[in-house]
Amino acid sequence: MxxxxxxxxxxxxxxxxxxxxxxxxxxxxxxxxxxxxxxxxxxxxxxxxxxxxxxxxxxxxxxxxxxxxxxxxxxxxxxxxxxxxxxxxxxxxxxxxxxxxxxxxxxxxxxxxxxxxxxxxxxxxxxxxxxxxxxxxxxxxxxxxxxxxxxxxxxxxxxxxxxxxxxxxxxxxxxxxxxxxxxxxxxxxxxxxxxxxxxxxxxxxxxxxxxxxxxxxxxxxxxxxxxxxxxxxxxxxxxxxxxxxxxxxxxxxxxxxxxxxxxxxxxxxxxxxxxxxxxxxxxxxxxxGPAPEKQAPPEGTDTPPADPSGKAIRRTLVSLLPDDVEVVDQGGQDTQYAFLVLDDGQGASLVQINVQADMSDVEDQLFGADAETLPDGTKVVERRGPGEKGGEGVVMWTVDTIRPDGRRVVISAFNSGAQHTDATRETPALTVEELRDIATDPRWRDVR
Incomplete structure (x- = not known):
């Protein structure tokens, strides 16, 4: 090189x-x-x-x-x-x-x-x-x-x-x-x-x-x-x-x-x-070498809202699933992110979600003219496309939302139990309509 x-x-x-x-x-x-x-x-x-x-x-x-x-x-x-x-x-x-x-x-x-x-x-x-x-x-x-x-x-x-x-x-x-x-x-x-x-x-x-x-x-x-x-x-x-x-x-x-x-x-x-x-x-x-610096908000700057915990996100996501799917694996990180692997009897399907406390500053970059605006002001974008990590035949269905207060909920589902493995089924275990219902559910407003 x-x-x-x-x-x-x-x-x-x-x-x-x-x-x-x-x-x-x-x-x-x-x-x-x-x-x-x-x-x-x-x-x-x-x-x-x-x-x-x-x-x-x-x-x-x-x-x-x-x-x-x-x-x-x-x-x-x-x-x-x-x-x-x-x-x-x-x-x-x-x-x-x-x-x-x-x-x-x-x-x-x-x-x-x-x-x-x-x-x-x-x-x-x-x-x-x-x-x-x-x-x-x-x-x-x-x-x-x-x-x-x-x-x-x-x-x-x-x-x-x-x-x-x-x-x-x-x-x-x-x-x-x-x-x-x-x-x-x-x-x-x-x-x-x-x-x-x-x-x-x-x-x-x-x-x-x-x-x-x-x-x-x-x-x-x-x-x-x-x-x-x-x-x-x-x-x-x-x-x-x-x-x-x-x-x-x-x-x-x-x-x-x-x-x-x-x-x-x-x-x-x-x-x-x-x-x-x-x-x-x-x-x-x-x-x-230097120690990591702790940053304090400058005078007059509001403390940004805390991102919700991964555990709370995962619990909420499980509570919003349809009755006909089983959770066979789950995980996430300390804040913002969680994933589930679901099985509805037709094969494994990865579902992952991010919940971010305040993304208002990048709203215009994430939600363009194609975004739908709901009566409560929430913007919604739906995407269907191929998976991003190389699994053969993997598709990725995504619903991305942002509320008027800046809280962003974005959820994706795949027709495989992992993005990097080949497709195990024709479509994800959750439909785009089900992903949309989950992402726009009012319960995400209170997840901490």
């Missing part, structure tokens, strides 16, 4: 992850990308919702919590997921993550060791060289190439290192980012929560609690949810009680995307990946 394209991909994909990182620093969680701000605190909150809403346009704006990266359902994402100055001399600006671009032969363009941050409120002294050297020191015997990285000069993007590692059986990309999250926040929990297989295609995932109270997630999945290539993506995410977040990813190819597979599996075993992620050296470096 040309250097300019690689940089553009790094920037674009990292925006997904950075929006996720702002969700707790700002005050509200909104999966995916956002755009715009109205005041410092509200701007940060909206950044983690607005772009997601505009780009996704449907219930698929939820993340599944892998590696703190955005993983849209079928996700995902994490997003995951997920603090440095605006200026940088690094060749590759993004942090490592499932959503971040991984190295593919670029040479390091890091800032000189010991150099001070270019600007910004950074405590800092993490250099690209330190990141690269620490990663290399933790790898088993082998050769490395394509080393690149960035230090804490790039606030608010996190320090990262990436390279191609070859143990003699073929090169594989490895990348690592070092971040801080607010301890006990939604982001901290979701970063180490395994995704449901109904949402994210993967072979294995487990989360363990370490002796010091840290949580570690080990994930074995695929770069492409639709299976169009055999690129495997394995990841380890560590979050300490102090909020240090170490995210390591590896692939069985020399780049995350658009590179031929070089080996059957990524070069590090899960035990070796665990060793890299839990190394004390990363915690020492994390202490040098």
């Amino acid at each position: 040309p250097a300019d394209d690689s940089k553009e991909q790094h920037d674009d994909l990292f925006e997904d992850r950075f929006a996720r990182a702002l969700q707790d620093a700002g005050a509200g969680f909104g999966p995916g990308r956002d755009l715009a701000a109205a005041g410092a605190a509200r701007g940060r909150r909206l950044l983690a919702r607005r772009r997601a809403a505009v780009l996704a346009g449907a219930a698929a704006v939820a993340c599944a919590g892998v590696s703190g990266a955005l993983l849209l359902p079928g996700a995902g994402g994490a997003d995951d997921p997920r603090s440095v100055t605006a200026a940088s001399t690094s060749t590759s600006p993004a942090g490592s993550s499932p959503a971040g671009s991984s190295p593919g032969g670029s040479s390091s363009g890091s800032s000189p060791a010991g150099s001070s941050p270019a600007a910004g409120n950074v405590d800092a002294g993490i250099t690209a060289e330190e990141m690269i050297r620490t990663l290399k020191d933790l790898l088993p015997e082998g050769t490395t190439s394509g080393e690149e990285g960035a230090g804490s000069e790039r606030h608010p993007l996190p320090p990262y290192a990436g390279l191609v590692y070859d143990d003699g059986e073929g090169g594989g990309a490895i990348s690592l980012s070092l971040n801080r999250v607010e301890p006990g926040s939604n982001q901290a929990r979701e970063t180490t929560t395994c995704p449901d297989k109904a949402l994210v295609r993967h072979d294995a995932c487990r989360t363990e609690k370490l002796a010091d109270g840290s949580r570690l997630m080990l994930f074995q999945g695929y770069e492409y949810p639709d299976g169009r290539a055999d690129t495997k993506w394995w990841a380890a995410d560590l979050v300490t009680p102090q909020g240090h977040h170490v995210s390591v990813s590896e692939w069985n190819a020399e780049a995350q995307k658009d590179a031929p597979v070089t080996r059957d599996r990524p070069p590090l075993s899960m035990a070796q990946l665990r060793t890299v992620a839990t190394a004390p050296a990363w915690r020492a470096l994390a202490e040098v």
